[in-house]
Amino acid sequence: MNILLFGPNGSGKGTQGAIVKEKYQIPHIETGVIFRDNISKGTDLGKKAKEYIDRGELVPDTITIPMILERLKGDDCRNGWLLDGFPRNLTQARELDNALKAEGIDLDIVIEIILDREIAKKRIMGRRLCVNDNNHPNNVYIDAIRPNGDKCRICGGDLKTRSDDQDEDAIDKRHNIYYDTENGTMAAINHFKALSRQNNGSPRIVEIDGRPGVKEVSRELLQELG
Ligand code: AMP
Numbered sequence: 660m661n662i663l664l665f666g667p668n669g670s671g672k673g674t675q676g677a678i679v680k681e682k683y684q685i686p687h688i689e690t691g692v693i694f695r696d697n698i699s700k701g702t703d704l705g706k707k708a709k710e711y712i713d714r715g716e717l718v719p720d721t722i723t724i725p726m727i728l729e730r731l732k733g734d735d736c737r738n739g740w741l742l743d744g745f746p747r748n749l750t751q752a753r754e755l756d757n758a759l760k761a762e763g764i765d766l767d768i769v770i771e772i773i774l775d776r777e778i779a780k781k782r783i784m785g786r787r788l789c790v791n792d793n794n795h796p797n798n799v800y801i802d803a804i805r806p807n808g809d810k811c812r813i814c815g816g817d818l819k820t821r822s823d824d825q826d827e828d829a830i831d832k833r834h835n836i837y838y839d840t841e842n843g844t845m846a847a848i849n850h851f852k853a854l855s856r857q858n859n860g861s862p863r864i865v866e867i868d869g870r871p872g873v874k875e876v877s878r879e880l881l882q883e884l885g
Contacts, residue, residue: 660685660739661765663746663862665848666772667837668830669779670869671876675772676743678877682884686735690727690744694718715832717747724754739767747836752847756854766862768884769851772876774869776838780831786824791816796873803872 660683666672680687694712697705704726711718727745730736746752759766774782778800785800789811796804797812806812823829837844855864865883869876 660767661759662739662741662768662770663766663851664741664743664770664772665844666770666869667774667776667779667844668833669781669783670772670774671873672743672772674873675770675867675877675880676741678880679741679770679884682881683739683741685739685741686733687741687743688727688730688736688745690723690747692744693726693730715829717836720748720750720754724751727751727755728758746847747844748839749842749846749850752850756850766851768863768865769848769855770865770867770880771848772867772869776834778870779834780827783824783830784827786821787811787818788821789814789816789818801872803874 662679662683662685664672664676664679666675676687676689694705694708698709698712699705704722707722708718717723723745727742731740731742746755756766781800782798785798787797787799787806789795789797791811791814795811795813795816797806797818798804799806804812806818807815809818810816811818835843840846840849851862852864855862865880867876867880867883871879
């Protein structure tokens with residue numbers, strides 16, 4: 660099963676990706692993770708990518724596209740893959756499409772977690788980390804996981820914020836890329852939707868409402884995937 664996963668920063672995409680990976684037993688390939696691994700290992704790729712990532716810009720397509728196409732040839736991808744964070748713009752979508760066609764590989768499913776820009780931003784800024792356990796969910800903007808006063812709703816521990824979650828400029832920069840319907844990620848999503856319409860519903864488009872809590876979104880996603 661070959662799957663693309665889309666959703667803005669703040670939509671809970673990471674959690675849903677882990678669920679899809681588990682369901683189909685396929686590798687979860689995240690562009691951001693590959694870049695961060697390369698940066699921490701100090702590879703040439705990491706050095707080149709870092710300057711762009713630090714500025715909140717996309718790493719150039721000339722670096723990113725070949726890296727991902729190579730990754731999809733990995734042994735672990737024989738039964739399929741879940742791509743997350745790629746394609747992020749229209750050029751990447753077209754190149755992926757061409758490469759898959761050239762190799763005779765079908766794209767099976769495109770998942771889009773739909774979330775309004777303002778809500779996505781609030782969710783990022785509303786995240787609170789429990790000093791006792793990072794996995795304790797707390798968010799001042801999500802009713803289902805609202806903290807208990809200023810304490811963790813699970814254990815009563817103190818809460819803090821992640822500095823990058825509070826950087827509005829950085830959030831806006833990333834969302835500018837995601838919500839751009841001309842050349843950005845939304846343009847990539849629309850590219851696959853048009854392809855699906857031309858091609859009798861292939862790839863299958865699965866649109867998920869990202870507004871409910873993470874658990875409800877997971878439930879709906881699994882139901883839709885069947
Ligand atoms: P992420 O962890 O997905 O938020 O990605 C972290 C950073 O890696 C992004 O802000 C970009 O600088 C870079 N990056 C991730 N995916 C891509 C992509 N498909 N194309 C270009 N740059 C990317």
